[in-house]
Amino acid sequence: MVQATDLPRNEDGIAEALAVLQQQFGDRCQTGQAIREQHGHTTTWIKNQSPDAVIFARSTDEVAQIVKICAAHKVPVIAFGTGSSLEGHVNAPAGGISVDLSQMDAVLAVNAGDLDCRVQPGVTREALNTYLRDQGLFFPIDPGANASLGGMASTRASGTNAVRYGTMKDNVLSLEVVMADGTVIRTGQRARKSSAGYDLTRLMVGAEGTLGIITEITLKLQGIPEASSSARCSFPSVDAACRTVMNVVQYGLPVARIELLDAQTVGAVNAYSKLDLPETPMLLVEFHGTEAGVAEQAEVFGMLAEEHGGTGFVATSTAEERNKLWQARHDAYWATLQLRPGAKGISTDVCVPISKLAEAVGAAQARLAELGFIAPIVGHAGDGNFHALLLVDPDSAEEQEKANDFVGWLNDLAISLEGTCTGEHGIGQGKKPYLLKELGVATGVMAAIKAALDPDNIMNPGKILPG
Amino acid sequence: MVQATDLPRNEDGIAEALAVLQQQFGDRCQTGQAIREQHGHTTTWIKNQSPDAVIFARSTDEVAQIVKICAAHKVPVIAFGTGSSLEGHVNAPAGGISVDLSQMDAVLAVNAGDLDCRVQPGVTREALNTYLRDQGLFFPIDPGANASLGGMASTRASGTNAVRYGTMKDNVLSLEVVMADGTVIRTGQRARKSSAGYDLTRLMVGAEGTLGIITEITLKLQGIPEASSSARCSFPSVDAACRTVMNVVQYGLPVARIELLDAQTVGAVNAYSKLDLPETPMLLVEFHGTEAGVAEQAEVFGMLAEEHGGTGFVATSTAEERNKLWQARHDAYWATLQLRPGAKGISTDVCVPISKLAEAVGAAQARLAELGFIAPIVGHAGDGNFHALLLVDPDSAEEQEKANDFVGWLNDLAISLEGTCTGEHGIGQGKKPYLLKELGVATGVMAAIKAALDPDNIMNPGKILPG
Structure with missing residues (x-):
């Protein structure tokens, strides 16, 4: 069992935020041990670090509210999809609130003529493909597990079809993201390509929830081959x-x-x-x-x-x-x-x-x-x-x-051999020591971006970067 | 003629930096009016804003030296490839130093077995394709002009082949970049995919030189079709x-x-x-x-x-x-x-x-x-x-x-219509007002990244973002 480091807990902040959140979300803010442990569950050997509460969010507005409350009290917020990640991504080393997005599972739009669709982050890849089948369309990325699309975007997932269809970075057209201060941004429009400013879509894909929480995803689709x-x-x-x-x-x-x-x-x-x-x-x-x-x-x-x-x-x-x-x-x-x-x-x-x-x-x-x-x-x-x-x-x-x-x-x-320590699982907690070996001073640039966008380090702390 | 806004000039800093740079680079630091105007040249209607000097850099080390000197004196640095950009990207609204990368034109490595190559930023797409032809390989992105690959990466260029082969964002595997403090980073390894941390490659592609200067590019290649x-x-x-x-x-x-x-x-x-x-x-x-x-x-x-x-x-x-x-x-x-x-x-x-x-x-x-x-x-x-x-x-x-x-x-x-104001030319100076209309508060996230990575706003100031 890898002893994932515990980080300092902001006990007062957590207690205060929890009181507000419980009042606001009632039954959907759960603190039972079993459910908390389930939300710190990892499918590998990294020890469970449970959050202090789990909230089942139902809308972007609700996610933004949760983040704002947590931001006000400097309390960690950890996004949770299906819990199929492999490197301790959903652990809560400093405690905090797990935001379960599985109830945000609506397919919001399918534009067959443009081969794209817009989904909430809790939609799983199997659910999406079932939904699309009778329109002759499919979403090609298949990491094995029936992961949520929000989680797949967050870990830059790929799997068996990537050799032909690319990874999540190639198949996400744009995202809606709740940032660390509760601001809701949209990273792009629905055009197939754009040169409009910094590529925030690709910055959020693979950021493992450390820069914001993905609340909507516009995906490229493929026609089912003849x-x-x-x-x-x-x-x-x-x-x-x-x-x-x-x-x-x-x-x-x-x-x-x-x-x-x-x-x-x-x-x-x-x-x-x-x-x-x-x-x-x-x-x-x-x-x-x-x-x-x-x-x-x-x-x-x-x-x-x-x-x-x-x-x-x-x-x-x-x-x-x-x-x-x-x-x-x-x-x-x-x-x-x-x-x-x-x-x-x-x-x-x-x-x-x-x-x-x-x-x-x-x-x-x-x-x-x-x-x-x-x-x-x-x-x-x-x-x-x-x-x-x-x-x-x-x-x-x-x-x-x-x-x-x-x-x-x-x-x-x-x-x-000029390769990477992680092709598709992500850094999470498990691979943090290797990121520095692999990318050297570039990790300092990552840390500067993290500090700029999440100055209080409340978005999934302890993942990807030191601290 | 669009009156591109002039920005405040740091006259003392420019004079001091120029003295150091002239001593260090001799003839390769040029201040003649014709060459300065040529380096502020735009192929469209945006008025010429010439830099104070043009330096013909020959290595990553030299680019890093130039940036360090300019950083010490808070003087703008503008990367220049072939000058074929269309939105005023190479203009110098606050004066400063144009770093001409056209002499950094070596193909450093071709890995035919992996369908990739590593080039300096001054290599043009036609030069690369000539170099590759007898190995049965080609680089598919064709924006029309015989642009430099550094420039193409910086504007997230695409062109006629993008429908099949994607844009520069899809065809750059990794980059070497000189950051605003002169630090040299490498954004990734040579593996075809990676989930190792934030996607700095895609952040730099399309950043128009406002976050750093690209000094090496690892590109995906294609086999010439049968x-x-x-x-x-x-x-x-x-x-x-x-x-x-x-x-x-x-x-x-x-x-x-x-x-x-x-x-x-x-x-x-x-x-x-x-x-x-x-x-x-x-x-x-x-x-x-x-x-x-x-x-x-x-x-x-x-x-x-x-x-x-x-x-x-x-x-x-x-x-x-x-x-x-x-x-x-x-x-x-x-x-x-x-x-x-x-x-x-x-x-x-x-x-x-x-x-x-x-x-x-x-x-x-x-x-x-x-x-x-x-x-x-x-x-x-x-x-x-x-x-x-x-x-x-x-x-x-x-x-x-x-x-x-x-x-x-x-x-x-x-x-x-859910589209973008720029499919492939970039924002530069010309499209700045529309970026806000298109992406709203997301531009605030871009500004935060810019401020974090270039706090003195010396990297190609006045492009993409306000100020």
């Missing part, structure tokens, strides 16, 4: 699979997804789902386009894979078979946990230039073997982003320390 | 052409370019290049992909165009014929100027949601006719961005005032 097909291919080595990915990217093949599963992951999936996939590194690929286009893409992919010793190439375009193929990828997390029942999974998140991916994955595998960890690796290979899921005994301080050391070693390796 | 083809099609009305564009976008057709020329522009091009294109609204389209892919795209486009009354559809894939077809587009600016010899061209730059493009172009045409302006319109239609080029008598104050009023009217219209 045709989709999927393929899998096995490789003699991680290196061969990664070289294939590099060629695919260089070729300009517009793959919608290209995922790497290492041999250990394939083994775990076989055991979990009773499959008999060859237990070697595997690539899972998806193509979107016209009927002829996806057929051509699959053919080119098969050719490139063969050049690197790929075997067992299977492409399929029926929805049922595609789903079956991707089930292996979707099951990977749960399948992996079954390799060591009772263990806790700790996920790494480095991202390197694609030309360095084979080196990084190979080095990670060797180091994990040396340390004796069971830790299968899956990767969003087209982005150079991969996750090792270390299975750690939650009762062994020694194992946890060893895991922590490995995470640090891997982050350092990625940074030395 | 096949390209182009097509043109004439339409009975702007509305029919715009509805076709909307359908193309909704269909998900990955057009590389889709440009609108109104009837007046086609007429001008016919006269200038001795062509006999039908003088009705026209779309020019380009497709990139595989042989089969571009053929399929052209076929789908032809079908969609026909549904809206498109005629004279011609698709061609030989380089020579494609170039001839695009010549009409490239000639549009010069052809338009010939419609009224001696007149000065004043370009608008609004960008609206695509569903509002027909309404915006139609309203602009009607208003221009009512005001008696010759003002052909071309548009990056796939982005909803269009330019009217008003031909104005440089000696008539009345015409210029009328043109100015029109620009304001059009900006207001675009904003009311």
